[in-house]
Amino acid sequence: MSIALEGLQVTLRTPGADVPLVQDVSFRIEPGQVLGLVGESGAGKSLTASALIGLVAPPVRITAGQLTVRARAVSLDSPEAIRPLRGKEVGFVPQDPFTSLDPLFRVGDQLVETLRAHLPLDRVAARERAVQLFADVGLPSPAERFSHYPHQLSGGMRQRVAIALALCAQPALVIADECTTALDVSTQAQIVSLLARLVEERGTSVLLITHDLGVVGELATEVAIMYAGRIVERAPLGPLLRAPRHPYTRALLDAVPRIGGEVGGALPAIPGTMPRPGALPPGCAFHPRCPRASERCKNERPPLERSGDSELACWHPLEAGASRG
């Protein structure tokens, strides 16, 4: 059963005015597929994740949006509707492995507690399941680790525990919010392999939130690029990385340093910075920084249009099929 998000709108309610933070975000993820949601800080990707698990608190509010999970449609603007989904239908792997586990409880107990909250298991059965889950996520000596406290585990191991917690109730969707960012490169690689394997084995849908295009390249089947609160391009992984159509996507990819690139030249950097919410320029939000901007771009915001299996919001997209070489 696919996951579908329709028209998510997140707003900051201030006494002066309402500031839109995330606007009109929609996507669909099939089982076993990974959607990479990519954007720089301030683009709204983490907020999208928070909205999907109901962690948005006033003065920030979800003003519109519908999430369909396991054929159930839930209206996101009511916090009570989201809460029952948390854990059972939607799992969450947070970014910081060092603060996401309760330091006062053993990791095994934390997993058991979560299991029993969502599934009808007695203590013995839950314990067995927990140890099994620890083994599934590649935690060495799972039975021993059961009785360890978080501080006795390394960052990589804690992240495995976090993944076990997210998956234990067998949710249809797992949201991974920058879950490899705080890890060393070699540990990152291990976690990425783990996630890939789990997705294949369990057929879970994954929403992978990250700013790291490298991780996206390894895990995602489809990528959506966010800019200033909206999705500006969405396409399957290969085509997006090889031949992006939105100038921002292209510029972003070009700005990533590559080994083997020239030492002498300058890294193609995007001038300026992303506009902050509430200070968006008229027309296309990217136009002040876009080398292809025209009069139309300054006045009219391009709508997100579908073509085939991709979406694009741009008046002057790059040529389809023009490779980055």
Add this chain to the structure above:
Amino acid sequence: MRLSLGLLEGTRRGTHVALLVIAAYVLLAAFARWVAPQPVQDLRSLDLMNASLPPFWNAEGNRAFLLGTDEQGRDVLSGVLFGLRLSMGVGFAAVALAMLIGVTAGLVSGYRGGWLDAFLMRAADAQLTFPAILVAMLIDGVARSVLPRSVHETLGVPVVIGAIALAQWVPFARAARVGTLVEREKGYVQAAQVMARPWGIILFGHVLPNVLGPIVVIATVGLGNAILTEATLSFLGVGIPPTSPSLGTLVRNGSAYLPSGAWWMVVFPGLALAGLVLAVNVAGDGLRDGLDPKQRGAVS
């Protein structure tokens, strides 16, 4: 200044009212000499004929003495105004001194660490085991026995200020120390160290302004405590020498006449004291709240 604006943002109306009340008290106390109907320190202005008069709305009252008089003919209202001046003056001075001692100790302790830190913090812990009143009484008692009477009279007020400050410096030290421990690890402090700036400048130019927030809040609450402590000491007879009565002294004097029905000698000083401390505490609470949500209100 950025600091004060930061604190006032996001505070409730109650805080604003409390701050206005405190401002009113301060003005009244500062201008007591001109506002007060009777210069109560001047013994020649007293007339025993006016002794023990009730407030003016009472049948036996006198318009000249709005809130009544005490057993020596001193106008209660004037007494309260002058007493306020002393109570607030001692309160402010004690808190300022406590802040000076405490913040310096906390900054140095947090920054240098090691033996100095251990020593200062154990001293602080030891200090906290003594209730403030007892500490103040202890110091005052020692001062009385050690100093000749005339010296003690002149030094009376500074001794009380010192005693109260000594009882109150610890929360400042702790807040300053914790703040310092946090700021010490930050880039801007380390950058200053890399530039070989003297540690005094780093502490007072960089660290101090950034840890002041919670300290200002502690100071406001501490002010209420200091005023009450002074009043308690005066009430117990071990505070400021009675020649210049504070609100506590007035309450002490007046309480002797309470059984005879002269309620106004106790009630008005008491109300003034309670009102002041209440306003100070509400303002302190409000400032503390003003600090927190502002930081939590940021959108992730």
Add this chain to the structure above:
Amino acid sequence: MAESVPFLELRELTKHFELPRPLLARFVSRVPPATVRAVEGVSLTLGAGETLGVVGESGCGKTTLGRLLVGLEVPSAGEIRLRGQRLEGGANRRPRALQGRIQMVFQDPYASLDPRWKVRDIVTEPLVTRLSSSAHRDRAAQLLALVGLSSKDLDKYPHQFSGGQRQRLAIARALCAEPELVVCDEPTSALDVSVQAQVLNLLKETQRRLGLSLVFISHDLAVVSYVTTSVAVMYLGRVVEWAPRSVLFRAPAHPYTRALLETIPDVNRPGRRRAAIPGEVPSALAPPPGCAFHPRCPLAEARCRVERPELRDIGGGTLVACHVVQTRESTQPAEEAVHG
């Protein structure tokens, strides 16, 4: 290497941290205190106007090395020499007169500028002699221009700037006293990709213009490949490989370096799985005997478990600390795929 004195020289630089123990245990116990060997016997050189990259994962000691360079930590042993002059004085502490010749750009742009100071005071803080206030302003404006900010920003506070702009301010500050060497500790790790590109370009441009030398510390090998002239790879406090930039990335010698390069995802080759290094970085409190990398090394032999390898020149400018990789011939050039 030239016969003349190298611009920067580290000789057997070492830093040990003793874990604090309760007072009584210090006097009573015979067991020596647990020590973290953060930096162990590091010897490196750098030429003027060049950039040395120091890479490694967390716990490898690169941050401590950076702190030793700028004088925030006192070495337990070894020396740092700038143009031949030893920087350590009595008790290994750096004398005040020599402090400040090496400046630093810190990782966190949100904590490296005093939030209560105005920009013009922040960037001119390193000035030793106090100038008149207009001279101060001029100098500040000059520095801001150097990093691409305008003099309109002089009277603003840090919170009015974005992360990338704050790093520019941090760079301006580091350059104020005209240091000869600037240590950059993960200066772009906290920044977005597009901003990172701007800051890296700025660093390179400024280095070229002012003839600066840089030590660039990072865990991001791709970034390092972009800005450096030579690279040292650290593992558990020691340098395991040191080579000119192009050589290291084209033909990495040490098994750890090769494994690290394999774990870098390549945006241009989507879908490629990284070959992960098995196991985890051991604790610095209990480093494995012999070669610290041997438990995770695909080439480990019996000798590696027992004897710690020294840094050895294997030709092509590469120094490697490995028993197995002895000569340049035995290093197979890494797969084409990694180096695009």
